[in-house]
Amino acid sequence: MPHIKYVEANGTEYAVDAPAGITAMEAAVKNGVPGIDGDCGGVAACATCHVYVDPAWLAKTGPAADGMEKDMLEFAEDVRETSRLACQIKLDDTLDGLVLKLPEKQH
Amino acid sequence: MSIATLEASPALSVPLDKIDVSNPDLFVNDTVGEYFARLRKEDPVHYCAESAYGPYWSITKYRDIMAVDTNHKVFSSEAGVGGIIIDDNNVRSEGLPLRSFITMDPPEHDAQRKVVSPIVAPGNLVVLEKTIRERMQNILDRLPVGEEFDWVDNVSIELTTQMLATLFDYPFEHRRKLTRWSDVTTAEPGSGIIDSWEQRSRELQECAASFMTLWNERVNAKEPGNDLISMLAHSPATRNMPPEEFLGNILLLIVGGNDTTRNSMTGSVLALNRFPEQFEKLKANHALVDSMVPEVIRWQTPLAHMRRTALEDQEVGGKTIKKGDKVIMWYLSGNRDEEEIERPEELIIDRARPRQHLSFGFGVHRCVGNRLAEMQLKILWEEILARFSHIEVLKEPERVRSNFVRGYAYMPVRLHA
Numbered sequence: 001m002p003h004i005k006y007v008e009a010n011g012t013e014y015a016v017d018a019p020a021g022i023t024a025m026e027a028a029v030k031n032g033v034p035g036i037d038g039d040c041g042g043v044a045a046c047a048t049c050h051v052y053v054d055p056a057w058l059a060k061t062g063p064a065a066d067g068m069e070k071d072m073l074e075f076a077e078d079v080r081e082t083s084r085l086a087c088q089i090k091l092d093d094t095l096d097g098l099v100l101k102l103p104e105k106q107h
Numbered sequence: 108m109s110i111a112t113l114e115a116s117p118a119l120s121v122p123l124d125k126i127d128v129s130n131p132d133l134f135v136n137d138t139v140g141e142y143f144a145r146l147r148k149e150d151p152v153h154y155c156a157e158s159a160y161g162p163y164w165s166i167t168k169y170r171d172i173m174a175v176d177t178n179h180k181v182f183s184s185e186a187g188v189g190g191i192i193i194d195d196n197n198v199r200s201e202g203l204p205l206r207s208f209i210t211m212d213p214p215e216h217d218a219q220r221k222v223v224s225p226i227v228a229p230g231n232l233v234v235l236e237k238t239i240r241e242r243m244q245n246i247l248d249r250l251p252v253g254e255e256f257d258w259v260d261n262v263s264i265e266l267t268t269q270m271l272a273t274l275f276d277y278p279f280e281h282r283r284k285l286t287r288w289s290d291v292t293t294a295e296p297g298s299g300i301i302d303s304w305e306q307r308s309r310e311l312q313e314c315a316a317s318f319m320t321l322w323n324e325r326v327n328a329k330e331p332g333n334d335l336i337s338m339l340a341h342s343p344a345t346r347n348m349p350p351e352e353f354l355g356n357i358l359l360l361i362v363g364g365n366d367t368t369r370n371s372m373t374g375s376v377l378a379l380n381r382f383p384e385q386f387e388k389l390k391a392n393h394a395l396v397d398s399m400v401p402e403v404i405r406w407q408t409p410l411a412h413m414r415r416t417a418l419e420d421q422e423v424g425g426k427t428i429k430k431g432d433k434v435i436m437w438y439l440s441g442n443r444d445e446e447e448i449e450r451p452e453e454l455i456i457d458r459a460r461p462r463q464h465l466s467f468g469f470g471v472h473r474c475v476g477n478r479l480a481e482m483q484l485k486i487l488w489e490e491i492l493a494r495f496s497h498i499e500v501l502k503e504p505e506r507v508r509s510n511f512v513r514g515y516a517y518m519p520v521r522l523h524a
Contacts, residue, residue: 071470
């Protein structure tokens, strides 16, 4: 069961143990992590689960994928090299210890 | 609903292939939902061969709508192939072609949308909140208690128009012109708003002239203002727009910031009258405003549809949509899809995931102002709850004759202290 750490812009941390197979968006929503909305239910169609992957983990999660994920990130606030949509990060044991930072506000 | 009324409903007796949910009469008398319920059950991706708008596909289920809305490579919004409204005349009206970022596909769409999106970015919403609240308080404080008045004109229109004038920095005393241009933009002849396409073109050209004057005043300013016209005038992506894009984008922002929120404001009062136990729940716990607002936007669905045009053959829900076909995503129907939303006909203000609805669309064209719309409704209800015990709807509202804007022309109410 991967252990995920979400860090709010103000530094508040949320530690979540998520079952493998769900996404980083679902794990956040199920555990009440604030600031991850996931309005579209996980199909990269609303960009309300924007996160920054800790640079140390970027090689493992990979960067944002071509297609809907990149298309939607076009319109998110303060997009960086490490930006991903959490609904497109599927959790498995190789991501045990993953650190995701949250933007100031989702739009 | 009793068996007798079921049998009597034409929605159930008309042959399936004759169902035409684009008929505006069905929206005026609010019976279109019965037809959508039947289509969702019997023919969720439905072909209508003959209508006032020509042949078109209806997409009626939540998941199928999501599939179309997120496939912008196949399902185009481009004005040149038909735009985003069932009526082709909306973008092709003689003498007045219109084009804006909502009727463009990526990458052109992305560049123009990014010019205006900062006005509704989280940081600017914080600034706008104070202005909105003060104006809301002024409007509500002047309303008569215990007397009949029209909620649509006195509150919903007044408030959204004031907001729009602020976003454009439009001369405040002439703000009702914005309301008129918004209504005219989405109207078709026979709607009661305009009599002919020629009249529509004429009025919208007056709109273009009015905004061109403001543009010319602001384009040379050394310090660009924080208003939509200045943003468009100073950005490389938009400062050299051809005339049809200039007017198109202005009208998009007028309609987007006006009609939709206006009708959700009226709809929220109507919904809480229809579901009095939900209003009691809200009065007992004002914090529920946060989840009530997106639920009201789902229940109202202020834009009933968005249209796309297929650029290649594509299967949706087991049917093959052909290249060139007109495809209508009925958000109003998807928001009543019982497979996605529990008890969808009911307003339930404390749903667990209230933002899972189609009213803002999904994908690259998702409503740019969705958080501003929510904020306006939130402030409205916070201020209502601080003042009044009840807003009593006195009669069934009069609805707008449109299959696009699902709105209200008139709704008499009485306030209780």
